[in-house]
Amino acid sequence: MEQIQVRSEMKEKPKIVMDYNNTMGGVDRMDQNLKSFEIIKKRGKKCYRKIFFHIFNIAVWNSSVVYRKNGGKNKQLEFRLDLIDRVIEKYHSGLNFHRGRPGSEPNPLRLTERHFLEIIAPTDKKLRPARQCAVCCLKRNENGKRIRKGTRYFCPDCDVGLCITPCFKLYHTQKDF
Numbered sequence: 001m002e003q004i005q006v007r008s009e010m011k012e013k014p015k016i017v018m019d020y021n022n023t024m025g026g027v028d029r030m031d032q033n034l035k036s037f038e039i040i041k042k043r044g045k046k047c048y049r050k051i052f053f054h055i056f057n058i059a060v061w062n063s064s065v066v067y068r069k070n071g072g073k074n075k076q077l078e079f080r081l082d083l084i085d086r087v088i089e090k091y092h093s094g095l096n097f098h099r100g101r102p103g104s105e106p107n108p109l110r111l112t113e114r115h116f117l118e119i120i121a122p123t124d125k126k127l128r129p130a131r132q133c134a135v136c137c138l139k140r141n142e143n144g145k146r147i148r149k150g151t152r153y154f155c156p157d158c159d160v161g162l163c164i165t166p167c168f169k170l171y172h173t174q175k176d177f
Contacts (some may be wrong), residue, residue: 001014033061065100072151130152
């Protein structure tokens with residue numbers, strides 16, 4: 001056993017631990033430090049993902065070592081968070097992603113055939129059922145939010161809810177309304 005000073009008190013460590021720590025190489029130290037930043041911790045069938053993320057983790061670790069050798073002051077966690085911020089800042093497309101079911105592609109048949117409005121039939125649960133108007137829902141209000149306008153009418157051929165005027169005519173005559 002050897003005596004070492006930890007903060008303000010003396011502690012004993014086994015000699016073998018002291019020898020290992022004194023001769024510990026860079027790979028051992030890197031593996032030890034990377035363990036806390038492990039991305040995939042559970043065992044899985046797809047080992048290629050684990051290998052990819054381990055190599056990616058090593059690349060980030062190596063870049064932080066080069067950063068600190070060139071005078072950088074950030075620790076590993078701060079470096080990683082800064083790296084994430086910079087990647088998002090550089091490659092963020094600026095597109096707003098919307099939740100919910102994606103809209104279907106515009107149906108080209110809606111521009112060629114004859115269409116007629118019908119009232120949505122009542123059900124057991126709703127006496128006056130309504131749908132969202134497909135044209136009104138594409139418009140935005142002054143706050144930038146989509147307008148939610150219900151209508152009792154729909155086109156059975158296109159299977160979309162539409163206001164009588166002007167949405168029915170717009171939907172069936174213009175490609176982009």
